[in-house]
Amino acid sequence: YTIVKDYCRHYKKKEIKKATTRVEHTIGLSAQVDWKEKVLMHDKNNVEHIFSIFLYVLPYSKRKFIKLTLDQKQDTLFECLTEAFNFMKGVPKEIWFDNMATVVDHQTSTFEHHHFNDRFLSFAHDAGFHPIACRPFRPQTKGCVEALARTMNRLKPYDREFETLNDLASFIDDLCIRLNHEKSQGNNKIPEEEWKKEKEHLQPINPDLTRYFSSVQTRKVSKDAMIRFRNHQYSVPLDYIGKEVQIKVTEDQKSVHIFFKGVEIRSH
Structure with a gap:
């Protein structure tokens, strides 16, 4: 067992070190999605709160959408995606996802080939985007949303500064606005200004998506x-x-x- 573990550890490192080609993002083509999981903060009464943050970013303009959630259920994912589409005023042609259970059927998937969950595929079809699952242990393939996840450390000063989760959700909404009006380190441009050009290339939003999460x-x-x-x-x-x-x-x-x-x- 130890020999097999040592071999796999060496093989994994070799796979991760393979050259990664930098992607030049096409306007209106894609979005990247992930969760910032198990964020721990305390309110003014020192009560502990554990939550997640839904992360959505358009790699071309670097415009972000973030939202506090208390779970990562599939209905929550659909609701967050729909809110992100409305926030961005359109739907990209493809969306890159992490290897999350609400998207990928792990029982029928392999390391090389992902099989998407049937209900998720139905949502993607109705929304009008093509889903792409990132390979495990390859954070480079969704570098924009990985960088956004690291930015969530800017919430630390709010620890013990809020009374309710509604207050904290408002802080996160304010952070989203600030991030979209700051120059992005990726292209040294302001996401909000670049998005004004990109939104013209996004697809229209299907108004019937709420049926996936309004039950x-x-x-x-x-x-x-x-x-x-x-x-x-x-x-x-x-x-x-x-x-x-x-x-x-x-x-x-x-x-x-x-x-x-x-x-x-x-x-x-």
């Missing part, structure tokens, strides 16, 4: 008897702390109903 969704009730849904927090009775509840949104998108085992326990 019943589940959330785990936090220790403070709250759930987070679409960038807002909603309260539930204390008896349901730690339990999974279901969320339904009315057709007019004005009311949120929360259920436990089919019984409505709260509405907002």
